Amino acid sequence: MLRWRAAIVVAVLAALIGACAAPSQSADPSEGRPRVVSSAYGPVTITGSVHRVVALSADWLGTMLAVGAPVVGYRTDGPASSMPAAPWLQNTLPDSAVRLTGELDTARIAALRPDLIVAPTWLVTRAIGDRLAELAPTVVGDDSGVGTRSGSWERDLATAGTALGRDVGPLRDSLDNQIRATAAAHxxxxxxxxxxxxxxxxxxxxxxxxxxxxxxxxxxxxxxxxxxxxxxxxxxxxxxxxxxxxxxxxxxxxxxxxxxxxxxxxxxxxxxxxxxxxxxxxxxxxxxxxxxxxxxxxxxxxxxxxxxxx
Structure with missing residues (x-):
């Protein structure tokens, strides 16, 4: 089983991620304007700036952290969401962010006072989505499944950019360049x-x-x-x-x-x-x-x- 290497390798990976995330930190002029985001249960309108994000799956957590979103609560995948966040996210995950484990608890999410919730369909049904939407605009990925999914990281990144009102183009280009470099090396x-x-x-x-x-x-x-x-x-x-x-x-x-x-x-x-x-x-x-x-x-x-x- 492949084990995580020594701390120096973790630091190198964190630096790579940090370098990619840097271009997405600045706000786009559209941040304060209403934005319409595609969601599994119909379009979602987000008005104003987003200051408190709850991400209810590992991939949504990674996407939001990559664009510098202010994550206040998160859930990861696995049985009863018992897995901690992946090692490469530890340096970008705020210490104050609350990990949500066990059954999905809307009361705990409400206590985090989110102004944006992002979630997968395998966890959030339409009925649950309706309850979450009473707390904050809730974007539910329309192509997610347990363990694997369709869609693409590019689309998730674009969704995050629209929801937050941020320009994610530089980050997308940086990741595309890294993928091309790896292909060229092999x-x-x-x-x-x-x-x-x-x-x-x-x-x-x-x-x-x-x-x-x-x-x-x-x-x-x-x-x-x-x-x-x-x-x-x-x-x-x-x-x-x-x-x-x-x-x-x-x-x-x-x-x-x-x-x-x-x-x-x-x-x-x-x-x-x-x-x-x-x-x-x-x-x-x-x-x-x-x-x-x-x-x-x-x-x-x-x-x-x-x-x-x-």
Whole structure:
């Protein structure tokens, strides 16, 4: 299992993220004007400046922190939202921000006095969204799912920029340039396939199986394309240990486990060709690969640089 490196590497990654976030800190002249944002349950109008943001998923948290949003409360993914924020967010997450764990509690969110709430559809139904909208304008991503999703980091970034009334163009351009630089550094990956999966209990493996998944779009920008899973439907497909051998055909395999044990991962990675790179990720990193956001992309590129041949 890939472990986080020493503090110096964390500092380097934090510096990369900080460098990307810097252009987004300044307010756009439209910040104080009404803005209309697309949302799963209908357009949302935001009036005035945003000073207190509650982000109800890891990818929305990363996106908001990347643009310098004033986050006062957040929720991460995982069982009962028990996972802390990813390590690369620790330097940008305000100490005063409240982590919301357990069942979604609108009373706790109300106590944070938000003026903007961002959330995924897998957590916030229309009924819950209506209750949250009584507290503050609530933007619900219209393409999110548990563990994987469609859409793209670019669209989330644009949504954040519109909601906050900020120019996110420099940040988007900086991330695009980093992606292009990584692609140029690993030309052998162009045109090859990748697979990404999470091993769970009972010897099963959940793999991304749709080119519409956000991770497929992100890795597609590096020249990689998703390995074909026969009979797959939807964004994710469950494979047994026997059927998982189809993943051996993937040039790049990104693998992690909900049980955080390397032995579970090795069940699926054993027997792969030595020339095919394998990235064993802990759960925060694996979640970031499944749903890339503006904060995690520099981290993901760093790990890809480590495993892909130059």
């Amino acid at each position: 030309p052998d990956a162009a045109g090859k396939t990748f697979a990404i999966g999470v091993a769970g209990g009972g010897g099963q493996l959940a793999v991304t199986s749709s080119p519409d998944a956000s991770t497929a779009k992100f890795l597609g920008a590096l020249g990689l394309h998703l390995v074909e899973i026969p009979g797959a439907t939807g964004l994710r497909t469950i494979l047994s240990a026997e059927n998982a051998r189809i993943l051996d055909s993937a040039y790049l395999l990104i693998m992690g486990s909900t049980t955080a044990t390397s032995a579970t991962v090795r069940t699926f990675t054993a027997g792969r060709p030595p020339t095919s790179p394998t990235l064993e990720a802990d759960l925060p990193l694996l979640n970031a690969f499944n749903i890339p956001d503006a904060s995690s992309i520099p981290v993901l590129l760093h790990h890809l640089d480590d495993v892909l041949p130059a």
